[in-house]
Amino acid sequence: MANTIHILSADIANKIAAGEVVQRPASAVKELLENALDAGATSLAVIVKDAGSTSIQVIDNGNGMSPADALLAFQRHATSKISTAQDLEAIRTLGFRGEALASIAAVSQVEMKTRQSENDLGSLIRIEGNELKEQSPTAAECGTAVTVRNLFYNTPGRRNFLKTRNTELKNISDVVTRMAVIYPEVAFLYVSDEEQLLDLKPKDAGGRLADLFGDKQFRSLLPLKETTDFLTIEGFIGRPDFARKSRAEQFLYINRRSIMNRSLNHAVFQAYEHLMVKGAFPFYVLNLTLDPAKVDVNVHPSKLEVKFENESAMYRFVLHAVRKTLGEHDLVPSVSLGSAESSLGPEGRLHFLSGIGAQTHLGDIPQVQSPGADIDLGRVFRKVERRIGNDVVQKDGEATFPTDTDHQPPVPPERVVQHLPIGSAGDQLAIQDGKPIWQVQNKYILSQIRTGLLIVDQHVAHERILYEKAVANFENSLPTTQQLLFPQTIQLTASDYTLAKDLIPHLEKLGFDLKLFGKNTVVIEGIPADVRVGSETQILQDVLDEFRNNEHTETMDARDNLAKSFACKAAIKAGDRLNTTEMLVLIDQLFATQMPYVCPHGRPIVVKISVDELDRRFGRTVK
Secondary structure (H helix, E strand, O other): OOOOOOOOOOHHHOOOOOHHHHEEEEEEEHHHHHHHHHOOEEEEEEEEEEHHHHHEEEEEOOOOOOOOHHOOOOOOOOOOOOOOOHHHOOOOOOOOOOOHHHHHHHOOOOOOOOEEOOOOOOEEEEOOOEEEEEEEEEEEOEEEEEEEOOOOOOOHHHHHHHOHHHHHHHHHHHHHHHHHHHHHEEEEEEEEOOOEEHHHOOOOOOHHHHHHHHHHHOOOEEEEEOOOOOOEEEEEEEHHHHHHHOOOOEEEEEEEOOOOOOOHHHHHHOOOOOOOOOOOEEEEEEEEEEEHEEEEOOOOOOOOOEEEEHHHHHHHHHHHHHHHHHHOOOOOOOOOOOHHHHHHOOOOEEEEEEEOOOOHHHHOOOOOOOOOOOOOHHHHHHHHHHHHHOOOEEOOOOOEEOOOOOOOOOOOOOOOOOOOOOOOOOOOOEOOOEEOOOOEOEEEEEEOOOOOOEEEEHHHHHHHHHHHHHHHHHHOOOOOOOEEEEEEEEOHHHHHHHHHHHHHHHHHHHOEEEEEEEEEEEEEEEOOOOOOOOOOHHHHHHHHHHHHHHHHHHOOOHHHHHHHHHHHOOOOOOOOOOOOOHHHHHHHHHHOOOOOOOOOOOOOOOOEEEEHHHHHHHHOOOO
C-alpha cells in the first residue's frame, strides 16, 4: 500500500515559504532595501514599472559581494547577519533570516550585479524560479543592483490576487517613505514608470521630514526626546491642530526598524486625549532605541511585529514622553470673540445650491423675519411632508421611515402663534417669534411639527446633498468650478501624489481644477462651488485621506468612494453656526435628494420624536 504522506519537493516548499515573505511587490522592495542598508549603502535607487508587477530594481552603493557569496546569497537561510542562536538576542541589522533573496527568486526572474571595491570585475547572477540560468563575470559599479522581473510569473494564483495598480504603487511608496524617514543620511531616488517621485539628498532628520512632507507640515511638528538608562525615544510629534484624518502618517521604529504595534500606537493617541476631535489622528515619527535582548523581532514573517520583554513599561514610557512634550508647548488655540453675524466671516460662509447651476452663498442671505420673506417656506415644508409623512416615529432610539408618500386626511389647525402648513394633509410647523426652525448647539436643526419634534443632523444632511450632487456630476460631467484668483500650491507625500494623479479625472468632474507641478507638488487653480474659499489645500488633503480610509474598509468603485470622501470633507461641520435661511435651504435641498434619511456612510440624518413619546418619557398620561 502506497504511503499517503510524502515530502514536498524543494521547488514547492520554496514557493510556499516565499508566500510568507513576499506577499506583494512592496514586500520585495522592503527586503531589497533592508539588504542594501545592512550592506552600508549611502545612496539607494528604487525603480519600478507597472507598480512592481513588471519590474523592480534596487541599486545601492554598499559593500557588494564576492562571486561565491553572490551565488550563495540565493540559498535559503544563507545570511551574513547571524551565525549562532545567541545572535538572535542581539540583532541590530534589518535582515537576519537569509530568506529574502531565496523567496524572491522562487517566484520571479531575478538578475543581480554586484562588485566589491577591491575587485576589478563584478558578478552577474540570473535565476528564474530558483533555477540558476547564468553566472558570469561582468563590469559593474561598486555595490549591488538587483532587478526583479515578472513577480509571481510562476504562481498565477498569487498574481491574480494583487490589488489595483494604484494600491500596489501606494504600498511601495509607503515602504520607500518609511525607510527614507528613519535613514535621513542616505540618499533615496524613487522612480515609477520613468516618473521621478522622490529625489532625496542626505540631510538631518528634520531636513528629511521637510523634504518628504513639506515645510508647513514640518513647522507644525514638536521635537521629542526622552532618555533613561535602558531606553531612549526621539523623533517628532504633530501639533493637535495639524492632525490628519487617517493613520497613514504615523511612523514607529524600534532600533530604526519600522514596526506596527497597537499598544504603542494607542499610547501616543492616549497622550493626545481631549486635544483632538474624534476621527483625527496625530502625525508622529518616533524611534525607540533599546537593548536588542529586551525585544524579540523574530515573531512575524515580514518582521513588522515585535514582542517586548515588558509591554506595559514600554506603553507607560511612550505615553509619558509624548504627554510631557505636549505639555511643554502652548497648544491652546486663539479665539477672537465677536458678534454671531461676524463669526462666520467672508471665508466661513456656507455654499449651497439653490438650483441647478445657481450658487447661493448663504452667509450673504439676510435673516428671515417672516415666512416667505426670502424663501417659500410652504414649498419647503410641503416637500418635507411628502418625504417623511406622519409615520416617522422614534422607537428605542431608532428612526423608522414610511415606505410611501400617500397623503393623510386634512387636520385642523392648532392654537399656535402662527402656522405654516406642510401640504394640505401633513404636519404643520409652529412658528414662534418669526422663527420656524432652530439650531441646537450649532449641531442639530430642530423644528416643532404638529405631531412632535423633527431633528436633523446638519453635517450628515449636507453630506447627503453633496454626495448626490457629486454622483450627478460624474454622470452628467457638468461640474461647477470656482476659479481662484491666487492658485494654491500643496506639497504631498509620494503616495498621496500618486493617488491624486490617478484621481485627477474624477476630481475634475467634482469641480477641482488641478495641475501637476512635479516633485509631489499640485497646484490648485479651481475648486468645487461647495468648497469654502480659504480651505482649498486642506479639503484636497482631507479628501485623499478619506478616500484611502474608505479604500481599505469598504468595497466601492473609485467614483463612489471619491463622492463619499468629498461629501464628508466639504460638508458643514458640527459647530458651524447657521441662520434661519441657511437652515431652511439645507432642509429644502435635503428632502430633494433621493435618500434623505441616511448619509452615504449609513448614519441617520432625520429623527422625529412624537408627542406621545415625549408624554411617555415625562410620565404624562396619554389620552
